[in-house]
Amino acid sequence: MERKEFINAKRIVIKLGTNVLRNDEGFVSLPRIYTFIEDIANLVKSGKEVIIITSGAVSMGKKRLGLADTKGTALKQACAAIGQSKLMSIYENGFDTYGLTAAQILLTEDDFSVRERYLSLRTTFNKLLELGVIPVINQNDTVSTLDVALRVVEEDMQVCFSDNDKLSALVASELDADLLIILSDVNGLYDDNPKINPNAKLIKEVSEVDDKILSLGSGASEGGRGGMETKLQASYMVTRFGGKVLIANGKEPYVIKRIFNGEDLGTMFLPSDKSLSDKKRWIGYATNIIGKIIVNAGAKSALIKEEKSLLPIGVVDIKNTFAKGDVVSILDESNHEFARGIVNYDSNSCRKVIGHHSDNIAEILGFKNYDAIITRDNITIL
Numbered sequence: 001m002e003r004k005e006f007i008n009a010k011r012i013v014i015k016l017g018t019n020v021l022r023n024d025e026g027f028v029s030l031p032r033i034y035t036f037i038e039d040i041a042n043l044v045k046s047g048k049e050v051i052i053i054t055s056g057a058v059s060m061g062k063k064r065l066g067l068a069d070t071k072g073t074a075l076k077q078a079c080a081a082i083g084q085s086k087l088m089s090i091y092e093n094g095f096d097t098y099g100l101t102a103a104q105i106l107l108t109e110d111d112f113s114v115r116e117r118y119l120s121l122r123t124t125f126n127k128l129l130e131l132g133v134i135p136v137i138n139q140n141d142t143v144s145t146l147d148v149a150l151r152v153v154e155e156d157m158q159v160c161f162s163d164n165d166k167l168s169a170l171v172a173s174e175l176d177a178d179l180l181i182i183l184s185d186v187n188g189l190y191d192d193n194p195k196i197n198p199n200a201k202l203i204k205e206v207s208e209v210d211d212k213i214l215s216l217g218s219g220a221s222e223g224g225r226g227g228m229e230t231k232l233q234a235s236y237m238v239t240r241f242g243g244k245v246l247i248a249n250g251k252e253p254y255v256i257k258r259i260f261n262g263e264d265l266g267t268m269f270l271p272s273d274k275s276l277s278d279k280k281r282w283i284g285y286a287t288n289i290i291g292k293i294i295v296n297a298g299a300k301s302a303l304i305k306e307e308k309s310l311l312p313i314g315v316v317d318i319k320n321t322f323a324k325g326d327v328v329s330i331l332d333e334s335n336h337e338f339a340r341g342i343v344n345y346d347s348n349s350c351r352k353v354i355g356h357h358s359d360n361i362a363e364i365l366g367f368k369n370y371d372a373i374i375t376r377d378n379i380t381i382l
Contacts, residue, residue: 183250291322
């Protein structure tokens with residue numbers, strides 16, 4: 001894809017990682033942040049809609065308190081509370097210089113996972129953008145109960161996001177953004193780890209985020225929670241709904257301006273030809289998952305190849321507890337998750353009917369809402 005076509009975007013999400021917001025000493029880099037603000041202000045004044053996903057609150061709070069680390073949930077939340085206000089004041093003052101208004105939005109997992117809250121959030125975002133406001137988003141580390149939740153519910157709970165890379169993908173996906181730009185301290189995606197292999201080559205364009213591309217990811221970056229692995233997962237999610245992704249080095253001078261001037265920076269991830277509906281995006285990527293349904297090979301084939309509903313006769317096991325209307329994970333007998341869906345029955349009812357024909361549901365349960373445990377319109381293949 002030509003660079004000019006790639007950067008042709010109306011609604012843009014820009015994710016700023018912790019390492020691009022601070023200098024080599026670990027303090028906030030005001031010159032770099034104000035450069036981002038200037039470039040974004042120019043984009044907005046040119047008629048584009050821009051949403052910022054910003055990291056850095058915990059890091060700023062840690063520095064302000066003179067701490068060496070932030071081990072423990074309470075300490076991390078305290079640092080976030082201190083750092084977030086300082087971080088937001090920089091954005092507010094910076095955009096005010098250009099006559100623009102910034103709005104702070106702090107999000108937790110439930111803001112996406114609970115559909116009513118997600119729909120309300122979507123409406124609020126669209127209104128802010130309509131008013132010419134620049135939403136500045138961060139994970140709400142001060143009140144997030146994720147760390148606690150993972151200890152008190154089933155150990156295999158899956159949450160919709162645990163870092164700002166995935167959060168940026170969710171925002172881009174659920175708000176139908178044309179382009180997600182992830183700015184980090186790397187030039188883009190390499191064919192090998194450049195920190196280990198000096199001959200690693202930068203990949204300029206990725207047409208599909210497949211298993212081979214995902215295998216090029218590595219662990220978390222120093223000071224942040226993400227890494228190339230989470231950036232590639234974010235790229236997979238966004239390109240699957242038809243959006244574009246650019247991973248570039250945020251420490252390059254005036255990087256945002258240069259990107260929209262058509263300069264050949266970073267790695268471009270091209271959109272998929274097959275895009276998901278809003279509802280199927282939400283089912284597949286925006287929900288917290290506790291419940292799991294294990295299916296046999298025949299059911300897996302019917303779901304993937306024939307786009308059929310999930311019938312009880314194809315289910316071999318139910319894991320954990322869930323209610324009717326919850327989103328659950330669908331796995332094969334090798335414990336590989338390949339789909340997610342909204343269940344028509346709670347976990348107790350599902351356990352009673354697994355392996356049986358749909359005609360027997362009423363006899364077994366004493367009632368019958370649906371022939372299927374999950375209907376095909378409520379299934380997203382991953």
